[in-house]
Amino acid sequence: MAGTAAGSVRHNPIAPYLLVAPGVLWLLFFFVVPILTLGKTAIAVQNGPWWDGFARAFTAYGAHFFRSLKYALSATLFSIALGYPLAYFMAIRAGRFKNLLLGLVILPFFTTFLVRTFAWKTILNDSGPAVWLLTQLHVLPEGGRLLDTWMAVIGGLTYNFLPFMIMPIYVSLEKIDRRLMEAAQDLYSSPLRAFLKVVLPLSLPGVFAGSLLTFIPATGDFINAELLGSPNQQMLGTVIQNQFLQVRDYPLAASLSFVLMAVITIVVLAYARVLGTEDLA
Amino acid sequence: MSHGKDHSPEELERILRGALNRRQFLGRTAMAAGGLALSSSFLSACTGKEAAKAGADSTAAAAAGGGAKEVRISNWPLYIDKATVADFEKATGIKATYTEDINDNNEFFAKISEPLKRGQSIDRDIIVLTDWMAGRMIQLGYCAPLDDSKFPNKVNLLDNVKDVSFDPGRKFSVPWLSGMTGVGYNPKRTGRELTSINDIFDPKFKGKVTFLTEMRDSLGLVMLGMGKDPTTCTLDDAKAAAAKIKKARESGHIRKFTGNDYAADLAAGNIAVAIAWSGDIQGLAADNPDLRWIAPKEGAMLFSDNMMIPKTSDRQDLGLAWMNYVYDPAHSAQIVAAAPYLSDVKGAGEELAKIAPDLAKSELVNPPAELRARLHVFRGLDEKEDQEFNRIFQDAIGA
Numbered sequence: 001m002a003g004t005a006a007g008s009v010r011h012n013p014i015a016p017y018l019l020v021a022p023g024v025l026w027l028l029f030f031f032v033v034p035i036l037t038l039g040k041t042a043i044a045v046q047n048g049p050w051w052d053g054f055a056r057a058f059t060a061y062g063a064h065f066f067r068s069l070k071y072a073l074s075a076t077l078f079s080i081a082l083g084y085p086l087a088y089f090m091a092i093r094a095g096r097f098k099n100l101l102l103g104l105v106i107l108p109f110f111t112t113f114l115v116r117t118f119a120w121k122t123i124l125n126d127s128g129p130a131v132w133l134l135t136q137l138h139v140l141p142e143g144g145r146l147l148d149t150w151m152a153v154i155g156g157l158t159y160n161f162l163p164f165m166i167m168p169i170y171v172s173l174e175k176i177d178r179r180l181m182e183a184a185q186d187l188y189s190s191p192l193r194a195f196l197k198v199v200l201p202l203s204l205p206g207v208f209a210g211s212l213l214t215f216i217p218a219t220g221d222f223i224n225a226e227l228l229g230s231p232n233q234q235m236l237g238t239v240i241q242n243q244f245l246q247v248r249d250y251p252l253a254a255s256l257s258f259v260l261m262a263v264i265t266i267v268v269l270a271y272a273r274v275l276g277t278e279d280l281a
Numbered sequence: 282m283s284h285g286k287d288h289s290p291e292e293l294e295r296i297l298r299g300a301l302n303r304r305q306f307l308g309r310t311a312m313a314a315g316g317l318a319l320s321s322s323f324l325s326a327c328t329g330k331e332a333a334k335a336g337a338d339s340t341a342a343a344a345a346g347g348g349a350k351e352v353r354i355s356n357w358p359l360y361i362d363k364a365t366v367a368d369f370e371k372a373t374g375i376k377a378t379y380t381e382d383i384n385d386n387n388e389f390f391a392k393i394s395e396p397l398k399r400g401q402s403i404d405r406d407i408i409v410l411t412d413w414m415a416g417r418m419i420q421l422g423y424c425a426p427l428d429d430s431k432f433p434n435k436v437n438l439l440d441n442v443k444d445v446s447f448d449p450g451r452k453f454s455v456p457w458l459s460g461m462t463g464v465g466y467n468p469k470r471t472g473r474e475l476t477s478i479n480d481i482f483d484p485k486f487k488g489k490v491t492f493l494t495e496m497r498d499s500l501g502l503v504m505l506g507m508g509k510d511p512t513t514c515t516l517d518d519a520k521a522a523a524a525k526i527k528k529a530r531e532s533g534h535i536r537k538f539t540g541n542d543y544a545a546d547l548a549a550g551n552i553a554v555a556i557a558w559s560g561d562i563q564g565l566a567a568d569n570p571d572l573r574w575i576a577p578k579e580g581a582m583l584f585s586d587n588m589m590i591p592k593t594s595d596r597q598d599l600g601l602a603w604m605n606y607v608y609d610p611a612h613s614a615q616i617v618a619a620a621p622y623l624s625d626v627k628g629a630g631e632e633l634a635k636i637a638p639d640l641a642k643s644e645l646v647n648p649p650a651e652l653r654a655r656l657h658v659f660r661g662l663d664e665k666e667d668q669e670f671n672r673i674f675q676d677a678i679g680a
Contacts, residue, residue: 231679242680245391
């Protein structure tokens with residue numbers, strides 16, 4: 001029997017390649033080729049050395065890089081803080097309301113991203129209810145504002161990417177064998193201790209996936225900074241958009257895109273090192 | 282396993298668990314991503330259907346030899362009344378699609394320049410761009426020459442805009458409307474009347490000020506405030522003005538740089554003072570009678586937005602029919618009544634006096650000679666200068 005199996009493998013030596021071919025082709029056409037085009041654009045500097053775009057990306061836009069990472073990181077942390085309890089409730093406690101709640105989490109996607117972000121402009125506007133309430137509570141100083149501040153930008157990012165945090169955490173919590181929690185409690189673990197020792201570690205792969213799904217797009221996002229921020233809150237995505245559409249400095253825009261990709265990759269790899277999926281289960 | 286080393290049970294378990302976790306992880310990622318893909322593919326399915334329909338329409342039109350008549354127009358928001366498009370359809374039997382999708386010259390140019398360069402259709406028969414951008418379009422050969430025999434009303438073009446530097450003899454373009462860039466404000470928020478450009482920089486208005494992303498408007502006005510003339514400005518003048526803007530932006534004095542969208546913020550009370558286009562404020566005045574627009578004592582900027590026919594349009598006759606229709610003085614007056622800018626059509630003023638006598642007296646649509654003398658046009662920049670000015674300006678506005 002073993003001989004037959006080995007024989008059939010030998011008869012189709014290209015089978016594995018055929019199986020991965022669609023994936024490889026997809027990556028080739030929709031990832032490798034665009035990356036090469038982008039690279040070509042980045043070094044097509046008209047007057048100056050080929051690395052001119054990269055040099056300016058580093059020298060002139062350091063603040064934008066730092067700000068993009070800071071905002072995306074804040075939004076990710078806020079998403080975990082808001083998303084984890086909700087995911088926990090849906091997965092463990094919601095009972096027959098589980099599907100309803102899941103539906104509600106997905107519901108905002110039926111309206112486009114742009115319209116939802118615009119709606120925040122109305123909610124946060126200077127004479128709107130949010131500012132009035134916070135001024136009455138003396139959280140905001142008299143004449144203070146929310147719109148066009150860093151608070152609005154981070155809030156918008158958190159709002160827009162929250163479902164991407166909730167869903168993976170929910171899935172990982174839902175998969176947990178309830179008997180493990182019971183076992184922990186049978187062994188005299190307090191509910192809090194059972195959560196910290198059993199549930200939380202088992203759900204970390206979901207937190208990891210959710211963080212990536214939130215952090216990576218939030219870093220490159222430009223809509224929230226554009227609509228809810230002032231010029232002093234512009235993120236790198238806005239700069240890239242402006243350099244492509246307004247200034248038409250294509251080498252600089254392409255270089256910025258490259259550097260942003262590299263920075264995100266490094267951050268994600270470092271994160272995977274710390275909270276990798278390998279040893280968590 | 283090809284390598285001979287045996288794994289200890291613990292090691293094997295670790296590997297298996299690792300593999301499982303990664304697969305689970307991928308599965309979850311894919312699931313969440315699937316949710317997004319589902320909603321976006323739903324959206325694209327909708328637009329796809331429309332696109333397919335539009336495609337079918339244009340094929341039908343081509344098959345019928347232009348029999349299915351539809352002219353496609355792109356223009357800026359708040360730039361027309363509600364009746365003109367329907368009236369045009371009734372009068373000419375030509376169907377018109379009027380889209381308000383131009384919010385910024387550079388951005389629109391970036392969208393259309395690649396297909397035009399390759400000689401492809403942009404699905405538009407009329408586009409409307411500001412003088413300097415119209416000049417660039419004409420220079421690049423992206424515009425179709427206007428056939429005057431199919432545009433008899435072109436004789437109504439006012440003499441002062443007949444010969445412009447970017448299009449001598451108006452072979453490729455005619456103004457849609459002209460306007461002034463000055464200062465718009467809400468006296469309730471400012472607490473006083475404004476007269477000077479430099480009032481914009483009053484520290485009292487910190488965080489309540491917007492500027493325009495349109496470089497020539499923002500830089501031009503600030504230059505006038507500094508005693509420089511944008512008609513003859515140098516690179517150093519631009520640098521000085523940009524530095525002033527940058528300082529105000531970094532200190533938080535300027536809240537935002539906008540296109541037409543400052544109007545909503547001014548009406549909502551989020552801002553007190555804006556660099557504003559003359560007609561916008563008048564348009565808002567119906568609901569917000571307090572709002573004011575002034576041409577500052579140092580001067581204001583003058584611009585025209587020009588209709589052009591892309592050279593790749595397969596319905597140039599329909600585009601000319603549209604131009605001809607709006608160059609009738611009565612039709613132009615009807616547009617100005619809703620979008621109170623300056624008409625460049627002879628006789629439109631008299632027609633406007635018949636339908637909107639109060640507005641016809643306003644200096645917004647009929648600037649007196651004293652005001653006209655204070656209007657400046659930003660000087661023409663060649664491609665290299667344009668890039669340089671733009672780089673300085675984009676740096677100043679933090680983009």
